[in-house]
Amino acid sequence: MDYALQARIHDFVVASLRELGVANPRLGAINMRVLTKDGCYAGQVAQCEHIRVFFSGDGQIIRFFGPGDVLLKKVGVGQIAA
Secondary structure (H helix, E strand, C coil): CHHHHHHHHHHHHHHHHCCCCCCCCCCCCCEEEEEEECEEEEEEEECCCEEEEEEEEECCCEEEECCHHCCCEEEHHHHHHC
């Protein structure tokens, strides 16, 4: 994944968080956690106020969850890259 795509994904996630009601969304190492399953990389998750953002382990899907683990939005990285 090149820098330009990473920047587009970051901008998309920040805009989506604003759209979902997060007043001042910030993504960074401080609020990102690496997920593992059976000792293997399984993705990343970020918490911004009441929204959790899950980045799939294969890097292809981004999911936004609200309170009670309700799926609010699901986007393929290919859609952002296009």
